[in-house]
Structures are given as C-alpha cells and as structure tokens.
Amino acid sequence: MKINLMCIGKTDDKEIKNLVSYYKLRLPKYWNFEIIEIPDVKNAKNLSPDLLKKEEAKLIFQNLDSTDVLVLLDEKGKQFTSREFAQKIDHWQNSSIKRIVILIGGAYGFAEEIYQRANEKISLSKMTFTHQMIRLFIVEQIYRANQILQGKPYHND
Secondary structure (H helix, E strand, C coil), X not given: CEEEEEEECCCCCHHHHHHHHHHHCCCCHHHCCEEEEECCCCCXXXXXXXXXHHHHHXXXXXXXXXXXXXXXXXXEEECCCHHXXXXXXXXXXXXXXXXXXEEECECCECXXXXXXXXCEEECXXXXXXXXXXXXXXXXXXXXXXXXHHCCCCCCCC
C-alpha cells in the first residue's frame, strides 16, 4: 500500500519542512510515503473562491487515479483518536488498497467535485491551523499510527 499526502502549494518554512522530514524518514518503506505538492493556481488573487476551488480541483484530479482512496482533511470530517486512526490505516492495508491519498486543500477548502469523489473526510481538530502545520500534524499521526500498529511504546495511553 502506498500513502500519499497531497497538498495545494508548498511550504517555505524550514522548521516545518525539517520536522515533516523527521517523521517522513521514520515511516515504513512498505508504505511508500510521498508528499505531492500541487502548485498554487496562477493568478489566484484574481479568482473568486469558487472559481479558485474549481481550478484546484482540476489539478487534484490530474494527480488522482480512479482506484485511489481519497481522504480529505476537512473541518467537517470525522475525528479519530490516534488508536482509531491507526486501525483505519490497518483496515486500508488489509483491504488490498493500492494507494491512499490524504488531501490538504487550499485556503477555501474543496470544490464540490472533490467532495463527491472523496471516500472519507477526516478532521484533525475543531481548531483552525495553517496548511503548513497540518502537514506536520498528519505526517506525525501517520508515524504514530505505524508505531501503534507495531506495538511500540511511542504511544502512551
């Protein structure tokens, strides 16, 4: 199984990049974890939020396969404990899914077409965070899920 984190835009913050890399390097090789950064839409400032979301959706669809399980990080999504999230990853692994794509949208969220294509919506918190911080949080949670699934003492409860 492959796990990809797909993001609109890139992170210029070196500290966040370093922390994301720290966890990324510790993920199991068999998850083939990759971060796919979709470039920001050109002339985005001249577009309405709805039109911007539609343009972002076109770019997202160019990077999706029909067999991908698409998981949106969305404020209206289901919240999981770390153990529940680990079990979700374990379920995907045991379901012979080829690729999980966890998607962080742009500043205005997702176009309706993306919501319709999505298999699941997950919320990391009821609070609002920057898109850069969310990258770090989800990569850390993927790492934590791996530690939980391996029975390692990383997770204390």
